[in-house]
């Protein structure tokens with residue numbers, strides 16, 4: 001297995017650290033999990049695995065700061081994500097189950113608006129080239145409502161390409177993708193990790209990426 005040399009990373013990334021300790025989560029009257037802990041450093045990723053309904057999405061929503069744990073801590077660079085949620089969100093890209101696209105806008109408009117809201121200045125050329133990289137040439141000016149499930153997913157992945165986030169939290173990112181798009185996304189995640197990024201993914205499939213840590217719920 002390849003390991004990242006800390007000397008090959010920019011100074012600003014070497015000390016990045018994402019960590020949780022003793023997390024527990026309750027949904028309805030059911031305790032989904034207790035005592036969950038992990039630590040990720042620059043270039044590492046966490047594969048969250050488990051059967052349907054075990055709590056993977058619930059865990060990712062906690063890690064993204066979208067809901068609160070019953071107990072336990074989640075720290076980004078040694079600081080609780082609750083203490084400075086704005087800085088944390090700037091470093092984060094979260095891909096949930098739902099596509100989070102505006103159906104009446106085009107793929108191109110969706111990418112431009114999402115990037116503006118993220119605070120990343122993206123040019124029209126960059127947006128078009130990201131959509132093309134994900135095979136959407138010729139589809140970029142269609143309303144998203146006219147795209148297939150896999151094409152909608154590809155629009156989100158074009159956003160991922162443009163977003164300069166250090167931590168990617170991706171819930172079932174390979175869902176609805178064909179084999180070409182799976183390869184593109186795998187390459188994109190590999191590039192992200194090689195440049196010192198981190199990722200937390202759920203997937204029922206094995207993912208051939210280096211520097212994996214596995215968390216089985």
Ligand SMILES: Nc1ncnc2c1ncn2[C@@H]1O[C@H](COP(=O)(O)OP(=O)(O)OP(=O)(O)O)[C@@H](O)[C@H]1O
Nearest residue numbers: 027028029032050051052053054055056057058059
């Ligand atoms: N708001 C809620 N209220 C009550 N129960 C909930 C709520 N959200 C989730 N659950 C329950 O919590 C359990 C875990 O759901 P979750 O979506 O985290 O599972 P998962 O491991 O991601 O499943 P899958 O592999 O099917 O996507 C499920 O039984 C679900 O019905």
